[in-house]
Amino acid sequence: MNIQSNVIKIYNTGDSSVLNYEKISLNEPSPDEVRVRHFVIGLNFIDINMRNGNYSIKSYAPDSKPPYILGVEGSGKIESVGKNVKEFKVGDRVTHCMNLGTYSELMNIKADKIIPIPDYISFEIAAAATLKGLTAHYLIKELGNVRKNQTVVIHAAAGGVGSLLCQWSSFIGAKTIGVVSSDKKILRIEKIGADFSINTEKQNFLNEVMKITDGKGADVIYDSVGKDTLHKGLCCLAERGKLISYGNSAGLIPSVDISLLKPISGSIICGGLLTYIKNKEERNNNAKELFNLVAKGNLKVDINQRYKLKDISDAHDDIESRITTGSSIILP
Numbered sequence: 260m261n262i263q264s265n266v267i268k269i270y271n272t273g274d275s276s277v278l279n280y281e282k283i284s285l286n287e288p289s290p291d292e293v294r295v296r297h298f299v300i301g302l303n304f305i306d307i308n309m310r311n312g313n314y315s316i317k318s319y320a321p322d323s324k325p326p327y328i329l330g331v332e333g334s335g336k337i338e339s340v341g342k343n344v345k346e347f348k349v350g351d352r353v354t355h356c357m358n359l360g361t362y363s364e365l366m367n368i369k370a371d372k373i374i375p376i377p378d379y380i381s382f383e384i385a386a387a388a389t390l391k392g393l394t395a396h397y398l399i400k401e402l403g404n405v406r407k408n409q410t411v412v413i414h415a416a417a418g419g420v421g422s423l424l425c426q427w428s429s430f431i432g433a434k435t436i437g438v439v440s441s442d443k444k445i446l447r448i449e450k451i452g453a454d455f456s457i458n459t460e461k462q463n464f465l466n467e468v469m470k471i472t473d474g475k476g477a478d479v480i481y482d483s484v485g486k487d488t489l490h491k492g493l494c495c496l497a498e499r500g501k502l503i504s505y506g507n508s509a510g511l512i513p514s515v516d517i518s519l520l521k522p523i524s525g526s527i528i529c530g531g532l533l534t535y536i537k538n539k540e541e542r543n544n545n546a547k548e549l550f551n552l553v554a555k556g557n558l559k560v561d562i563n564q565r566y567k568l569k570d571i572s573d574a575h576d577d578i579e580s581r582i583t584t585g586s587s588i589i590l591p
Contacts, residue, residue: 267568292368295335295338301390323360328361353376393532413437415484428452483507500526564585
């Protein structure tokens with residue numbers, strides 16, 4: 260039996276005006292799918308990049324067809340299961356990420372793509388932390404391999420992923436430098452563990468990093484900005500330092516002359532979450548570790564903005580204007 264669901268669709272890329280609040284008819288789940296009723300939807304910068312065309316939707320969801328339902332993170336309960344699904348049942352609390360179509364009240368999704376939510380994690384925390392938290396996990400533990408006493412620079416440190424990177428690095432014992440764009444955001448990152456802060460509206464990022472590190476540079480730089488920051492980051496890496504690029508909120512990254520890195524044996528590393536969540540066992544183990552750190556208070560997920568699904572254009576405008584802090588969620 261078909262069921263009605265409100266969704267957000269785009270028929271073409273562009274600014275927030277291309278976001279359409281519509282109603283669709285959803286089929287029963289296929290044999291390997293479950294139907295999830297989203298209680299909370301995650302809001303992420305990848306949504307912006309898909310909407311404006313900076314990211315190819317097809318590269319993330321090869322089987323998708325326009326018009327597209329946006330969104331890649333959500334949490335809720337299972338309402339229906341396909342005949343082949345044995346691992347989950349109706350009523351189970353679940354979350355998921357990097358599955359296109361979460362800007363919806365209801366969604367059919369392959370059962371092997373979802374993650375169980377522990378009883379001690381709320382739907383709001385799950386929707387705010389699954390994508391951002393699993394991103395922080397691979398950035399810290401896999402690509403960065405952050406260690407005690409290293410110097411770690413984090414761009415957009417007051418944002419969803421940035422604030423988790425800041426807290427996680429501090430928890431490990433690294434010296435953390437948070438980079439933000441306002442004094443208000445400096446107050447926030449100092450509360451969550453940044454040892455040093457840089458306001459790019461008033462200070463030169465490159466000069467400040469070199470000053471803080473006594474001219475040695477940073478061991479790890481996490482860069483989600485791209486266009487405006489990557490080259491400066493290469494110029495303030497320590498010997499054997501790593502610049503980890505995992506986003507381009509300021510625009511496409513220009514060409515880079517890697518010969519700049521040879522004298523210091525430095526490296527540029529690119530990362531994407533999809534690589535680290537393809538394997539179900541790895542994904543679930545990483546999620547358990549993440550949720551345990553949240554439950555113990557080692558990582559705090561601040562949800563500072565809440566929007567209704569029908570007001571999604573306002574949410575996109577706020578994120579693009581860089582006036583949000585921490586995590587933002589959408590309530591269907």
